[in-house]
Amino acid sequence: MTETELGSQAWWEHYKETVNSDPEMKVRGHDKFDENFYIEIGDDRFLLQIDRGEIDAIVPNPAMNHQWSFGVEGDTEAWEEFVQEIPPAFNHEIIASHYRSAVKGDDGHLQLTGNNKAIFQNLRAFQRMLDLLRKAHNNGGNL
């Protein structure tokens, strides 16, 4: 995978394989993770449908027939920073990015939306899935 393919169908397929073969998603109860969430890259929204810690499907442009609990939104530049092997400070993890936006008022960071209770109930598994975006993007690179 290369950076130019961020958000392409092949990029998502590789990511799905990475998540579904990740040993950490199987331990400490993360296989109980069952909340759908979306990732929005610029104007493109992708719904990740989760079944017991694995990605069941990735749905572009989800609509009223779909349901989700929470999401992560950011412009393309923010996501390109996030998936770098050594990302710059404050776009290197979702709580970091959200804090910089929500509390510090900085622009250009990823932001959380949706059900905060569901986010914290599933934080570690959700966070791991986001870290695996970086691993998939760099073909097994740094988390």
Next chain:
Amino acid sequence: MSTEPGTVEPITGKYVHVDVDGTDYRIYFEENGPDDGIPLLCQHTAGCNNQEWRHLLADDDITDEFRVIAYDLPFHGKSVPPTSDDWWEEDYELDAEQFAATIVGIADALDLQDPIYMGSSMGGNITLELADWYPDRFRALIGLECGAYSPGFHIDWLDHPHVNTTEVNAYSCWGLMAKQSPEQTRRETMYLYEQGATGVFKGDLYYYSVDHDYRDKLDQIDASECPLYAVNGEYDYLTDPADGRAVADGIGEGAIAVEMSDIGHFPMSEHPALFNGYLSEILADITGDREGDLPETLRPDDVDVELSPSS
């Protein structure tokens, strides 16, 4: 330090009784270094315990000269709650007065002469209260990840019956570390965080994000006799290096801001080799063994540490 089978580390652990406002606290601490070494009193971060300092306690380069002492605050680690209180009838909530008085009480109970105090996160912020209220008690104050105000982290979900708080208390901190810090030590830092008692992390964060606010009080601090170092990691999103510089600028004489490159909010445990190198530069400045001023930013090259991918 060797990790061969049979190696016994020279770190010792003991308990000391500390009086804080008439209450007896049985405080656990670990130490290493010469009895007549300069005491370096180390405070852990919110909701954690003194194990964060295990790599500093085992660093021969530092413990040859300094008597490193790392303690557990009451309710943390092996410092159980006081036996004289019905502490289970109210939520644990740390405030600035209690926090500062406990630190000074520990220094007094151990009869430390001119100790250097060092703490990270809430332990970094409290350097401002210590400098303001107890300026004569310390030789120098090192505030790691120090800020005048650090709002937004007193979060209800960190102590909620519908949430796995053991895991969430740890992984809400995952992004506070730099990705270039070794994965083993980042994971160990989270493991230490998972050992906190229910409600203690959030209770500490009452001090950290609510009670502590020195934005309009920095000019009350006179650091001309007891220098204050605000030392903040590049990847600390809560109290970034700009916050450290604002603290130093607001205090003026005696306050020094240093940015630590390529490290985050838990420097002593997330990347011990890099942090101990950075710390040696600051300690040398305190003891007068360093030629020239500290740089505005310390980098891995400055302390001969090579960053490596941590996957």
